[in-house]
Amino acid sequence: MELDIREHLAKAKENQDLGALHSAYSLIKGPTTAGHSGALPRFPPELYVLCAEHALQLGLMEMSSECLKMYFEGNPQGGQFLCRALLCQGQLKSQLLSPASSEEEINEAVMYFLKAIEMSKKEPSTHFLVFNASVLYLQTAGLLLQPGRCLQLVHSLKQVLGSLEEVADQDLSWRAELMIQLVKCHVYSGKVEEAASFARVTENFIKSHAAHLYPRLYTLQVQHKLSEDDVLLETSRQCITLRIIYKIQELKNRWKEFNENTMTEEDCERLKEIFSLLVDSPGPNSTPASSSAPQSPTPVQLRDRVALLLELALLSSQGKRPEIAADCLKQLKLLGEVNIDQRIIMECVNCEINLLKKEAKMNDYSKASVEARLKEIDKLDQWLEAAVREGGPQARQAVCVTQWKFCLPLLQHNLRKRIRTPLLKLAQVLEDMQSLLLEVRCGVHSELAAIEEEEGDVEASLSHLQKALLLDNGTHGERLSSAFQLLQLRRTVFQTPACPEDKAAMLMQQIKDMPPQHSTDRRPILVSVGLLLAPDDFQTLLDADDPSKFPAESLGSEPVAYLAAKARHHSICVEKLHGYLDRQRKDKDDTARVKLWATLAKTARKQDVWDVCRAACRFCLFYDDGRWKSSETKSKLMGF
Structure with a gap:
């Protein structure tokens, strides 16, 4: 039987043959299903691992998981196949992850790779697996490599680096790459001093073993000020490439500090200076005019020149300096050495x-x-398709970010449905590549939810809101949760909600769905919403504006007397509302209620139902008593 299993597995590996793999799996599982789970298997346990690995490669996750389960039930001893089983288990866990996954879920997968690394260090014959595990580790742990989430990566990254050094792994460039990632972890965790200290260690290692990676480290050092200014400046004088990197990062830092949309004339001059350095600096094949000429500075490698010109073009366009961006593109076309990305x-x-x-x-x-903007959006849509077919993650992400930027001005009620298709493509591409641009992805799904709701597709809208909630970093959670709850009420329109707030929200949804020709039917519903939220007090405010409620003696009197009586009646009605908040139950959700009042005020304003609008606005003002945090995010939740 062992020979048959090995033949099937070899065929499955060589030919990607699913049938052969299923045959091997049937033979492996046979003794267990036949009731011999307590007896020793008639073949080596390593076959479980081999079958699990092949199943994973062919996308048969359930089969792979079952093989590993049978393997671990046998209490395997340490060795190469136990390490490989741990790696396979970690990959299975990783398949279920996304950038929106919780830290606990990601750490669960990471732990399998760390266990495999620790076990692989014990025997020289398994040292090669330390490198394999470190690659898989970074692929999974990289989901946490973003501000606010990567603090706990510091310890595990140090552990991986220490293990690679312990087994004397010869791929020093890979170790340098991991060291750069550890510097980023310190920075994103707000540990600037630790980042600066480890950056110095990384700098020494890279200069000795992977000099081609030094520009990347130097970029981080300048960007996050991980060294003294005079040291960074002195380093920039070592070669033109570092000088250009220094000037670009300093300009970015200056622009970020002033927080301006458009670059100043001074910044524009700096852009031109950087461009001149890139264009006029010698290339790698340049030779001095004569042998007596002084030694020329270190030339800019063609690969670096292309990357820096492209970065300068992006920076110029972001700073609204199209003429410099166009010059950069012209130079890039002259060089002719650009890849597809x-x-x-x-x-x-x-x-x-x-x-x-x-x-x-x-x-x-x-x-x-609008048509001009839509034309550029269509172009980007085509380039996104090209990026998916031929490009890498960097190109796909760049197109998505640009597309989102172009779509933002069109996210209005009368325009946004025209960009529905580009936004759907954008969202799908970012999801497929598990992009870490969580804020962009959250915003895209939030807007798609609004578009689908306007189109009447409640289920699609709910789906987008669920994705937005998973991707949210806490900034928009309250707004998204409220929108999700309202849509759920809309889906259950034939069920009567229990609490007044939900009943009011359902009536507001009914007003949204009413056709324009039924505008006269909206006032009674708007009044009903107010009465649900404040049964007696809302009617009191409506009476304050109702002439029929004025004292009888004021009718037919002189205009001044009439106005005085009207003002007196209004004041009396308003005074009755004093202490409104004190009379409310303490267990009520003030946030939900004030948002309902705000929605009622805006809806009544759109329908020209001014007495309801004024009354709802006054109830909003009751909650303006200092209870809310004065942040931009909170004010936006009110819809103003």
């Missing part, structure tokens, strides 16, 4: 340049300006 990013910059040239006319939302 860089070419796609160049097209993104070109689309930005096209809009920047028309910027003066783009803010009036005329038909021509």
